[in-house]
Amino acid sequence: MSISIRPATDADLEDITRLEDETFVSDAWSHEQMAAELRSEHTSYVVVVDDQEGIVGYGGVLAPTASSDADIQTIAIAPSFRRAGLGRAVMAELIGAARLAGAERVFLEVRADNPAAHTLYIDLGFVDVGVRARYYQPDDVDAIVMRLEFEPPAGVGPVGSAS
Numbered sequence: 001m002s003i004s005i006r007p008a009t010d011a012d013l014e015d016i017t018r019l020e021d022e023t024f025v026s027d028a029w030s031h032e033q034m035a036a037e038l039r040s041e042h043t044s045y046v047v048v049v050d051d052q053e054g055i056v057g058y059g060g061v062l063a064p065t066a067s068s069d070a071d072i073q074t075i076a077i078a079p080s081f082r083r084a085g086l087g088r089a090v091m092a093e094l095i096g097a098a099r100l101a102g103a104e105r106v107f108l109e110v111r112a113d114n115p116a117a118h119t120l121y122i123d124l125g126f127v128d129v130g131v132r133a134r135y136y137q138p139d140d141v142d143a144i145v146m147r148l149e150f151e152p153p154a155g156v157g158p159v160g161s162a163s
Contacts, residue, residue: 003086005093008038008045008058015055016047023076026139037073044097048077048086056081061094063101070098072108087117091124095148104150109143111136121146 008016013035021028029037037043042064048057059075072094077086098106109132110117126146135143 002051003056003081004049005046005089006049008047008060010035010038012047012055012058013038016045016058019055019058019076019078020074022078027136029074043073044094044101046090046093048081048090050081053078053081057086057090059090059094061098061106063098063103065101068102068104070101070103070106072106087120088124091120095124099150106148106150108146109135110146112142112144118144118146124148 013031016038017029017031017034020034037060038045040062043060043062045058045060047055050056057075057077060073061070062073063070072091075087075090075094077090095106106126107129108121108126110121112118112131126148128144129147130145132143132145134140
């Protein structure tokens, strides 16, 4: 088994949408929404490709170049490929894309009933900053809002300070 992560393309849309529907049964993004995400100049999407199974994961980040904030839009890994570090690898790619776009912080929402994902995000340095009650519909599940702050580059301190 050989697995790779690469930028998503329009040709991946059907496979991404299929995995979206399988993963987020009650609140999956539509084909049109996902197509708009992949084509946006402000988003970066990656896919996880297994040489036998094809696309087994994906993730995207909204990181407009003029903004200091980025937002993880979505991430999914096929059930049979979970617990193998692929979610962590996709998140690293998305966080890297946000940094390259100039973001100073990254936000995300995670379902309150998904402790495995919540723990992963904490391990990656995200902290809880709020709750959006009943955010995930139609399931009435709260979203935990999380934030990751980037450290300033070495030698860069607050305005007016000597470095």
